Amino acid sequence: MSTETQPSSVDPTxxxxxxxxxxxxxxxxxxxxxxxxxxxxxxxxxxxxxxxWIVSLVVFGVLVGLVTTLxxxxxxxxxxxxxxxGMSGVVGPxxxxxxxxxxxxxGLLVSPTLSATAVNGDRNAGTLATLQITLLSxxxxxxxxxxxxxxxxxxxxxxxxxxxxxxxxxxxxxxxxVVVTVLLLAALLAVVCGIGLGFSALTTRTAGxxxxxxxxxxxxxxxSLVVFGxxxxLVSGDEEVRVYEADWSSAPDADPETGWGDDPExxxxxxxxxxxxxxxxxxxxxxxxxxxxxxxxxxxxxxxNRFVVFDPLAAIREGxxxxxxxxxxxxxxxxxxxxxxxxxxxxxxxxxxGPPVWPWGLAANLLLGAGGVLLAIxxxxxxxxxxxxxxxxx
Amino acid sequence: MSTSDDRTPPAExxxxxxxxVPAPPPADPSPPTTRPxxxxxxxxxxxxxxxxxxxxxxxxxxxxxxxxxxxxxVRPGAVTALVGPNGSGKTTLLLVLxxxxxxxxxxxxxxxxxxxxxxxxxxxxxxxPDSFGTWDSLTARxxxxxxxxxxxxxxxxxxxxxxxxxxxxxxxxxxxxPAHVLSRGQKQRLGLARALVHDPQxxxxxxxxxxxxxxxxxxxxxxxxxxxxxGRTVLVSSHVLVELDEMADDAVFISQGxxxxxxxxxxxxxQWRPWRLRTLDLDAxxxxxxxxxxxxxxxxxxxxxxxxSPPDEVRPARxxxxxxxxxxxxxAAALLRDAVGAGVPIASLxxxxxxxxxxxxxxxxxxx
Ligand SMILES: Nc1ncnc2c1ncn2[C@@H]1O[C@H](COP(=O)(O)OP(=O)(O)O)[C@@H](O)[C@H]1O
Ligand SMILES: [Mg+2]
Numbered sequence: 001m002s003t004e005t006q007p008s009s010v011d012p013t014x015x016x017x018x019x020x021x022x023x024x025x026x027x028x029x030x031x032x033x034x035x036x037x038x039x040x041x042x043x044x045x046x047x048x049x050x051x052x053w054i055v056s057l058v059v060f061g062v063l064v065g066l067v068t069t070l071x072x073x074x075x076x077x078x079x080x081x082x083x084x085x086g087m088s089g090v091v092g093p094x095x096x097x098x099x100x101x102x103x104x105x106x107g108l109l110v111s112p113t114l115s116a117t118a119v120n121g122d123r124n125a126g127t128l129a130t131l132q133i134t135l136l137s138x139x140x141x142x143x144x145x146x147x148x149x150x151x152x153x154x155x156x157x158x159x160x161x162x163x164x165x166x167x168x169x170x171x172x173x174x175x176x177x178v179v180v181t182v183l184l185l186a187a188l189l190a191v192v193c194g195i196g197l198g199f200s201a202l203t204t205r206t207a208g209x210x211x212x213x214x215x216x217x218x219x220x221x222x223x224s225l226v227v228f229g230x231x232x233x234l235v236s237g238d239e240e241v242r243v244y245e246a247d248w249s250s251a252p253d254a255d256p257e258t259g260w261g262d263d264p265e266x267x268x269x270x271x272x273x274x275x276x277x278x279x280x281x282x283x284x285x286x287x288x289x290x291x292x293x294x295x296x297x298x299x300x301x302x303x304x305n306r307f308v309v310f311d312p313l314a315a316i317r318e319g320x321x322x323x324x325x326x327x328x329x330x331x332x333x334x335x336x337x338x339x340x341x342x343x344x345x346x347x348x349x350x351x352x353x354g355p356p357v358w359p360w361g362l363a364a365n366l367l368l369g370a371g372g373v374l375l376a377i378x379x380x381x382x383x384x385x386x387x388x389x390x391x392x393x394x
Numbered sequence: 395m396s397t398s399d400d401r402t403p404p405a406e407x408x409x410x411x412x413x414x415v416p417a418p419p420p421a422d423p424s425p426p427t428t429r430p431x432x433x434x435x436x437x438x439x440x441x442x443x444x445x446x447x448x449x450x451x452x453x454x455x456x457x458x459x460x461x462x463x464x465x466x467x468v469r470p471g472a473v474t475a476l477v478g479p480n481g482s483g484k485t486t487l488l489l490v491l492x493x494x495x496x497x498x499x500x501x502x503x504x505x506x507x508x509x510x511x512x513x514x515x516x517x518x519x520x521x522x523p524d525s526f527g528t529w530d531s532l533t534a535r536x537x538x539x540x541x542x543x544x545x546x547x548x549x550x551x552x553x554x555x556x557x558x559x560x561x562x563x564x565x566x567x568x569x570x571x572p573a574h575v576l577s578r579g580q581k582q583r584l585g586l587a588r589a590l591v592h593d594p595q596x597x598x599x600x601x602x603x604x605x606x607x608x609x610x611x612x613x614x615x616x617x618x619x620x621x622x623x624x625g626r627t628v629l630v631s632s633h634v635l636v637e638l639d640e641m642a643d644d645a646v647f648i649s650q651g652x653x654x655x656x657x658x659x660x661x662x663x664x665q666w667r668p669w670r671l672r673t674l675d676l677d678a679x680x681x682x683x684x685x686x687x688x689x690x691x692x693x694x695x696x697x698x699x700x701x702x703s704p705p706d707e708v709r710p711a712r713x714x715x716x717x718x719x720x721x722x723x724x725x726a727a728a729l730l731r732d733a734v735g736a737g738v739p740i741a742s743l744x745x746x747x748x749x750x751x752x753x754x755x756x757x758x759x760x761x762x
Binding site: 125130 | 455489490492493494495496509510512513516517519521523525526527528529530531532536540541543544545546572588592
């Protein structure tokens, strides 16, 4: 702008803006922290000022508190009945697992409402174009909105932190588990925010994008599980397998007095058996956010117990890792030798054998979230070549 | 003028070749006879002016050809009116100029930048959409500082600018109340302030006066005149023509997505148009007009002249008016002088409609 030709003490035109001349700011893929922060602050400011926001935070806190208290009471009474008895070994991990899952569940419910109307809601309110027309790039607008909805989700996580801490202090938990779990919860909420943003840029109506986001979340959590269950017959069948088992036909006769006989010798045989190949469908479990959290949490410290009696996270962890390994190449049914090497028999199904699945699950989820963000950026790119059907720019 | 113009002196072919004053109108109904000397805007010394040049712009939405061939020259230092009926493509054209829509065909240059090519044009363009929302829970001041930040002003600069603009649009008392308490007109003024935050070289206003009270309209007019006087390029779309009459220097008429005429408002004022002639004695006036062979029509809505007329001597003089077609103000002055000289008690002689309105209606007539 040739400000030199104009008086500088101008009322309407003001002093020379810093925005003179061409500069890279504002082209679709350029990102600056300033731009992202501007958008995020705008979004959060609006959010914080709505009373609905405070109310939902309070309701969220009350719900988590209630469930924590119930879980605590429940596991306490269970724990005191346990034969293996150690209170510290049972109550803590169980409570922790329940609380973490409940917080994740509520988080997955809340996050879509924070992000799934971010773009089309603004478009319908007529405030989107006024942001796009500035020197903010499409990427900055989308990342700013992502950041804002993520921070809002984290506020819900923060509300539930005291209860997670309570579960931790109930004992028996690995401190690393708390840190890892909270980090993963935060990451998964970001994923949901990303998916919601993508849908909100895709559909015209806010109801549509909210429904699509919930459908996605339900697909990841429930539908994938159902499909996994239903697909079991498809990946299973009778197969020839090698087994190591006692040959009862060659067993010596039982002692008529005691009813006990010498155990028969174990030997390798071939036989046809129903085999489930979950190694082909384990990924259906791995993409489940609940599985990601459960699998990643380091096992509870249970020095005084050999078995984890009732820890939901550990149970899921073992289940999914076993599923990933699929059927063993050969089956050892020789219980006789187990007595001598009992620990080995147990650990055949133990977590330490299967590699973790959560990196795959987390990566898949992050890809989905990133896809949503990329889609939103593309849809916010101006100038528009095609307009979404039934929308006007302004 | 943008700095990039200074760096690339005679580069753009069609932008530079175009005259800075209304394009030679192929469909100009009556070439004006007395065109006042064109005031050279202070900043348009170089041929590639910092205004808006559009050539052959088209844009359709599916089967709807919203903009079907617009040629536009908007010079800096002037207010240009974009005039056309509802649905004629004004908003769509402004969206293309603002860099929100890609034209299907044609070239656009805004202050020397191509708005489709990147953010350079956006940096120097202020755009006020015809319908827009505000971030309702933010205060007017926060709205402006947020937009300032979005234009990458420093926080202090944005704060300063917001205060300045709030004064300018008379929203200082409401500066710190949330935007949802603002009335429609006040929101409109806030929208105008928002378009000015980054001190744009080019201002695109889509129906800015709708919802404004008379005082605010006058303020808007003065503001736009002042911006033009400072060398800014101002393009205002409207279908309310009277309000454009007094603020616009040039006018571009579009209809069904096409430019149908482009002319200076001052030139429009010299075309044939209706004038209203009011008198204290209608019968005397009519007798004189007939004698002088001046064609006239009764005022719309007035009782027909000369009905069931008793002898003139017994009838008292009754006031009334007629409409006459005159081409220039000089003709009007001559008519007035002659009528008064003939003893007709003339009360007033004034254009029956605004200059733009009659030009616009004439164009509409022509198209039928
Ligand atoms: N996004 C859109 N989708 C479909 N049709 C549109 C869209 N925007 C504008 N139109 C159509 O294009 C024509 C011109 O619209 P517009 O530019 O808003 O006119 P104006 O602003 O002059 O009243 C109208 O017929 C309108 O219905
Ligand atoms: Mg319009």
